[in-house]
Amino acid sequence: MKIVLTGPFGVGKTTLVGAVSDIAPLTTEAVMTAGNTADDTTHTPAKTTTTVAMDFGRLEINGVTVYVYGTPGQHRFWFMWDAIVRGAVGAVVLVDTRRLQDSFRHLDYVDNADLPFVIAVNQFPGGHTYPVDAVREALAVTADVPVVAIDARDRDSVRDLLIALVEHVLARTARSHPTRAAATSP
Ligand SMILES: Nc1nc2c(ncn2[C@@H]2O[C@H](COP(=O)(O)OP(=O)(O)OP(=O)(O)O)[C@@H](O)[C@H]2O)c(=O)[nH]1
Ligand SMILES: [Mg+2]
Incomplete structure (x- = not known):
């Protein structure tokens, strides 16, 4: 099962994959040069790549x-993006409550690609701990989309998130293809 993890710059995607992967994760990190104004590290001052x-x-x-x-x-x-998303069955959109608006284009993308998705709220120090329903409302997503608070550094937290996504994918498949879902459920 292929799933896609998306979200804005510095929201914790590489951290999340590193926390949960059973294999040494493949990463493609490049060092950010000081003074490069394209990389806004206001919310992630420790970030260097x-x-x-x-x-x-x-x-x-x-x-x-x-x-x-x-x-x-x-x-x-x-x-x-288009190469990464090809063949995926679902997506995680990672958000930071200090800058929810930065995730809108990622939500639009997975929505337009017709991918079932869950929203993961990465808890940064200094971030607001809004109830998940408030985050859902702010992002204008429907009640059936799971919204899960996570710590991207914590393996169990990320596993629970991915289990929620797998269940969401299977539930959506069950609604649109009842016979197929019965065959694929664990
Ligand atoms: N406190 C805290 N810090 C986090 C968490 N997740 C990520 N970080 C830190 O946030 C910074 C950015 O994390 P990355 O995993 O590089 O973010 P990214 O989304 O992969 O960034 P890009 O690939 O550049 O878009 C790093 O310094 C992480 O250590 C979290 O859950 N809590
Ligand atoms: Mg990254």
Whole structure:
């Protein structure tokens, strides 16, 4: 099962893949040069690298092998997106409550691609701990979209998130293809 992880620059995508992958994750980090104003590190002052192509990790969930492909966060690397998303069955959109608006274009993308998705709220120090329903309302997503608060550095937290995504994908498949879902449920 291929899933895509997306979200804006510095929201914790590479961190999340590194926390949950059963294999050494593939990363494509490049050092950010000081003075490069294209990389806004206001909210992530400790960040020194950025993903220029993709992240990749793999894990097992209840006997299902899940491949996680992370998109690059910055708009100038979006030419990678269509290749990364091809063949995916679902997506995680990672958000930071200090700058929810930065995730709108990622939500639009997965919505337009007709991918089932869950929203993961990465808890940064100094971030607002809004109830998940408030985040759902602010992002204008419907009640059936799971919104999960996570710590991208914590393996169990990320596993629970991915389990929520797998269940959401299966539930959506069940609604649109009742016979197929019965055959694929664990
Ligand atoms: N406190 C805290 N810090 C985090 C968390 N997740 C990520 N970070 C930190 O936030 C910074 C950015 O994380 P990355 O994983 O590089 O973010 P990214 O989304 O991959 O960034 P790009 O690929 O450049 O778009 C790093 O310094 C992380 O250590 C979190 O859950 N809590
Ligand atoms: Mg990254």
